[in-house]
Amino acid sequence: MAKENEKSSPETQAASPPRIGIYICRCGGNISDVVRVEEVAAAARELPGVVVAKVETFLCSDPGQQTITEDIRKENLDRVAVACCSPSLHELTFRGAIARGGLNPYLYEHVNIREQCSWAHPHDRAGATSKATRLIAAGAGKLARAKPLEQIRLPNHRRALVVGGGPAGMKAAAELAGFGIPVLLVERETRLGGWLNHVDRVFPSEEPARELLARLEADVRGSSRVEVLLGAEVTAVSGFIGNFQATISGALGPAGSPIAVSATVGVIVMATGFEPYVPAEGEYLYRQSSRVVTMPEFLELMRQQPLGIPRLRFDGRDVRRVAFIHCVGSRQVDGVNAPQPDGKINAYCSRTCCTTTLQQAIEVRKRFPETAVFDFYQDIRTYGRGHEDYYLQASQSGVTFFRFAGDEPPAIESVEHGKNGGFPLAISVKDSLTWGEELRLEADLVVLATGMMANAHSRGIIEMLKLPTGDDRFLQEIHPKLRPVETALNGVLLAGSAQGPMPLHESLATAGAAAARAAALLRGDAVEVQPFVAAVDATRCEGAGLCVEECEYEGAIALVEQAVEGQTVRRAQVNPGLCSGCGACVAVCPQGAIELNGWRIDQYEAMIDGLVESVPEAAALTR
């Protein structure tokens, strides 16, 4: 909390000359072994507005920070610069320190003299010293023109929209409800559960999927806070964190006819899931031979099998041999696999098909002891705890494995089988398990272990929100390790396989994480965002509107009517919640009336003047 005293009041800061404190870090020698820090400090003391310039060994340490906070009081400093490591490490540390010292945290400037100075010029002490001096002069110039900023507070609507009612969406909705947050759960199908409805048992626990779904659905339906809309889709959505407006169409209203529902929500959880890869016609004879099926089709076939028969039955015939082929639609190779309609191949691994295939192979061997199983794979990627057991068990149950290279996938042909008892299909493979032997194997049924594709039905909402997707078309997180369930659009979170192929336990884990993150974002009445957005100086704006034309973010800048000296005029106004802070508007304003908070053009000009200040004839050019 900023202390209420005269030095943190913007008016007095504007009126009186700045009182700058500059702190130079030795970084335990990382900086001072190269940069002559005492010389730099002496030069800094000569800069306009600088009251204190000190050298310390570790400014980021508690005593280091304390030196700064004490000086703020003792020397009546009103702004502070620290010259040390990269801002990525300690900019926030020192903003916090000067806030504790009673200053506005944005009256701070970070100067990087380690990564971009001492470490880059270790054999040029004079050059590095002079560069550090210049960088500090630039920082001080920028800092002298800094204005106090406040984090932007926007209303926060405590309600969540969960898009997708599969296991991840249900889990996220139930968790959010558990945090006391009202949830709108939208599912495109007319029942909850998504693709898990088509699964018999889940690996590695072998629990019936039906039971898991029943428990998830009970959590959702049992909460008065979750409103479920089935057969519905998000048809319009806009806004920003705390303030998204969504229209959901297609759900049946009380009269039994489809209605459109409008909702204002604070966060959106994208649990839009995946869709199974569907092979192209002719890919491994798919759709050309009725005896080539995909994994979802095979799961359905297994569900319909009667009990107590020795052989798997398909299309009224016994299946003596079934062959599984891995990596269909996954780990595709450029030039070997035909590209998808968007021109790209699916280079990624779908991560679930290996274990699913082995689970089904074991199941066939267990239930139909007279059906032989062939398994054609590139690599067995049984990700996850307990998954490798499936491979061991499959080997032990007599499954025969063949290994192919990604650029030499097996080939399938139809075999004339009018003669009694012949096999209808033959699979040729160059098998690396037998040192590249060319094998030809016949079978009654081929199952393609199809992978996951990004759900095409989610494209509409992704485009409306302009959410980033990866090269694999799945939704992309901000950072795969540090911010794994957040998207670049603040307030939009990721749950489950909308983010990429993942097994059920990971889907549910990310759904839980997304719900927790969403609840954290919704905890206050207002959301606070960094103040680095555009701001209009109303005294300079003449309403030319070039900024509005230049802006790529709809609604971020608008011309609004205002009364100025008794006349109604149009002036630019920024909606801080929609402004991305790119600064495109700044460059086009004829009056220089719109600026980016924290990065104003006059601050940059001061930086340049600081960098070239040792050029004797350099006098500031002003506009």
Next chain:
Amino acid sequence: MAETFVPRIVVFATERCAYPGADAVGKAHQEYPSNVDIVRVPSPVLFPEDFYLRCYAQGVDGILIATCGSDCPYRGAYEKIARRIDTLTSRMKQAGMPIARLRITAICTVCIKAFLKEVTQMNDELRHLGPVDRALATKLWRESLARRRSAGKLPRTA
């Protein structure tokens, strides 16, 4: 003397990509000349054409605009920057100001080699060119500023 001339080079480096890229160079203890000063910027789309000319007028000999390229986090910003730099380059060319003083490139967070190549090449070229013509730059800056100022004027009906 052309041999002892050390140019002043300013790199405008994007916060998301090029600035961490320049950090990566230091972290890897890779060396480059100390006359290269790096200035952090959310996106160079912020700078009007006249801003760059003012830099030259103040004595900056070379400017390297180090962007995020197609990884730019801001919608349409990269295309706007590229267009602005195109216009600026052709104005400089017309006025007889060497366009080697202005470079634009994409530097990613781990693009150490690309960064080193750009700043080294720029240094070599500018050493040959000698100091910037500040009077010419000042004239161009004034013209450019006037052009921006007048962009807001609505066409008057006669």
